[in-house]
């Protein structure tokens with residue numbers, strides 16, 4: 897990991913309304929938290945990871 901990349905954020909594409917984040921292994925690891933996507937986006941307060949709803953994936957609803 898290069899030095900000086902302090903504000904590096906990772907964007908994770910998800911298909912769920914709620915995602916769990918534990919930061920993974922290493923220095924960014926943290927207790928598991930559940931994040932609710934608001935406006936198709938959520939940011940983990942621990943590791944600043946950004947969760948975005950995967951484009952093109954729509955919820956399966958009965959439109960018939």
Ligand SMILES: [Zn+2]
Pocket residue numbers: 917918919926940941942943944945
């Ligand atoms: Zn996190």
